[in-house]
Amino acid sequence: MSKINRDVIAHLEQLARIDLAPDEVEVITAQLDRIVAMVESLQKVDVSGVEPTLGMSHEVAAEGEHVRDDVVVPGLERATVLEQAPDATREFFRVPRVLGKDDES
Amino acid sequence: MKVASLSIAELRRCIAARELTPLDACDAALAQIDARDGDVRAFLNVDRDAVRDRARQLGASKAQNALHGVPVAIKDNMCIAGTKTTCASKILGGYQPPYTATAVQRLVDAGAVVIGKTNLDEFAMGSSTENSAFGPTRNPWDIARAPGGSSGGSAAAVAAGMSALALGSDTGGSIRQPASFCGVVGMKPTYGRVSRYGLVAFASSLDQIGPFTRSVEDMALVLNVLCGHDPHDATSASAPVPDFTGELGSGVKGMRIGVPFAFLGEHVDASVRASFETLLESLKREGAVITAVTLPHANHGLAAYYIIANAEASANLARFDGIRYGHRSSRAQTLHDVYRLTREEGFGAEVKRRVLLGTYVLSAGYYDAYYRRAQQVRTLIIRDFATAFATCDAVLLPTAPTPAFKLGEKIDDPILMYLNDIFTIPVNLAGLPAVSVPCGTSPEGLPIGAQLIGRAFDEVTVLRAAAGVERVSEFRGLAV
Amino acid sequence: MSTRYEAVIGLEVHAQLSTNSKMFCGCSAAYGGAPNTQVCPVCLGLPGALPVVNARAIEFAVRLGLATGCRIANQSVFARKNYFYPDCPKDYQISQFDTPLCSDGHVDIEGGARTVRVKRIHVEEDAGKLVHVDGADHSLVDMNRSGVPLVEIVSEPDIRSGREASEYLQKLRSLVRYLEICDGNMEEGSLRCDVNLSVRPVGNAEFGVKTEVKNLNSFKQVEQAIEFELERQSKVLESGGRVTHDTLLWDAAKGRATVMRTKEEAHDYRYFPEPDLRVLRVSDATIARVGGSLPELPDARQARFVSRYKLPAYDAALLTTARDIADYYEDVVKAGADPKAASNWVMGEVMRELNERAIEIRDFTIGAKNLAELVMLQASGRINSSTAKDVFKQMLAGGARAADIVAKGGLEQVSDTSAIEGDAKAVLDENPDEVARYLAGKEQLLQFFVGQLMKRTRGKANPKLATELIRGLLDARRKG
Ligand SMILES: [Mg+2]
């Protein structure tokens, strides 16, 4: 049974903020459908009682390892940073006007 | 003897003995690039003046660090301050990172000379280096064929004598498979051994940086420089770093080499099978004990991998949005356009496919069925290896099911392409160290690699076995 | 206003942790720097950069967890929350999802009569700041705030009114300031609040459909928004309509909430465990150590002020809202001042000064010992209350000791009748008309004569004594 159709692709395009070019849509829909069918094979594996792997660290890190002390270190020069931006003022990154204040934190 | 063909160990000796200068070593590499890279196209960027300046400085210095004057090619998904980093993608535009990856810095601090940035599949997504926005790299053994991927540029550079050393990254086989295709040694150390800081992430829980070299000894020498804890990478290991050259000469006598015959059975090309069987016989003659092991869940690795890797990628590649760096679509009028058009124009087809798949498996209602289940299968694969290592010291598999295939042969069939990594992917899922060593040649004269897999942090044993394979195998030489 | 419906309210409060550096990088977390000057590869989301947890931020969160009676997880997990927005540099936020650091606590309000359960407290990073330029076709982005550590405190829907919500929020503010983990400044956004609100017919146990109101920047706005939403939702239900699960934005200027996104537009955040960070471990030993280092908290301190200093509950609550005020108060008492008199001074003159000048007690010019001296001078009758207020003003201006000001100015209260009898007689002699009216029954004029006498003695007369003296002299004249 086909899981990936045009509607699903359109939804994924919106979630991932990627427009597919018109000539890509058909091919990618078909390919993704096959890939999803391939990964469906996992549904056959007996995973009852198996904990999912969390991260990929072999060592159980002791507490306090792999964290940092609360010390300020110098960062980057603003000019260096903004130089890389496709659009910026001398102080800020610049984007087309944002409609509404959508605070997500 | 051609300087460009020297191993790192030989270069080191010659430079220390003042038989060669760092500039000689680099000039030989640059000459080889001039001679071969027009066809091979391993490099995206070579700054000859900068290379020679640095080589001259090293020549004038009294320091004799581990890699003094050794040329190194860097896969172009690692950051070097002030040097364009592309990830073989249009989306990075002319981005120049303001900082250098820890792995690169360690090599530079040890005296290596960065000779250039190498081609890859866009964002390391692929197995042929054909998914590069700047065109494919070709296999130096046969330029009609793919060098493998995604670190195809780095593998080809070392194989063609254009650099004694290269760095690649391996998420599902991206070092080992091209090493196998190009007839060089390529290693993915244990997850956490090498800092990922400054490696543009594809799949954070799978990515690992590793070297390409021309010998197992060189591999050990480079790992001695490359490995170690980095406070900038919270996943980097604090495990002590041994001398990786320690067991190179110990031979394979008495080593228990585990072979998962059942897993191997289904997928292998005749030429690969033949050289693999020859290798088993040779190892037995050397006194190794070949043991049958099972990896019952390894054949689910591919499916688990495509869920986990692409889920992580869908988040890792979100930041390429045309706001702080890189490309922004000139068609973009609204903020919405900035995102959608920039990413439409900037990403290639394979990247789009994977980001969309990763988005799909994480989206509301699908997480448990896909992502969580894949991580459960990953746990089963980790357990499989643990069980295997109860009865053997290293696991031996072919690196790839086939020798290098023709360019264009698989590019239109993603799943066929993905099958290339069937033997390498389970190792990334389990985070284990593994090396590909040339072990034979196909009837067409193409290199074939064998993969040795070890316990976590037991690179020393892996390298001991790899040195054994290197000794008994008939494969020699470079595609210069 | 409907009485048939009640509000069911839960709050999500974000508190900025007052660490020196950011959550995952070493950039300064200080407020108010020039735009984009507190940034690095990590908090800019540059390709290849990796997060490393600020240990102090975790300790701060544990403090709050313990102070609210939460269970602290020995292992908690960071997760990526995926969404695209220009102030979110990686286009995902590192937060915690299904395994938060703290869970199942509570905050008591109304003097312990009501309890608001705290569902969870998790650690996450703040976003950057968008600057909207009036009338312009663009917006500007400042990443200084990107990566500043936050705790998000999520309550159960136990709140029933705007007043309760405001009290809960003030209680939280008091707590984070006691714990010295957040400055609690709502204007600068150190403390931010989102309201989840549904209504249901009074007596109904089931919850209605809730909305979320964002962008509330003061206690008052929280109360107003709750009243607005309660009324709006009640009206919708009364008229037979249905509330939809929307996200609203509070407009403080207009005093109303408008729909920011509808249920259909709701985000699919595609949370998954952050592979760049390890499982966060906090041992029982650490939890015990942090628990042992907590200061006495507002509730306990309030109770102690009542029992030890015999203060009214009102005084105790007010004095203990802020830790530094409570400390100051106790220092005044320790220096010998009468507890209730000290309370009157601190709640009255001192707090008024602090509010008027918008300063913190640590910047207050009158030290606790000095204030105690003043309180004692008044209590012993050596100065009267109006002199005391004068002296207080001089202390504010010059920082001199109370006793010195009194001595230098000869301000000691005159309690010896003979010393002011002459002045008293003079007052009566100078005001024959008033004396006549007094004697005719206009006894309210007594205060007039006392006032005149105080004036003549430059305030030094003991007011009680002065009153008795004047009354005596007038009585004598009546008889005479
Ligand atoms: Mg939050």
Ligand SMILES: [Zn+2]
């Ligand atoms: Zn930073």
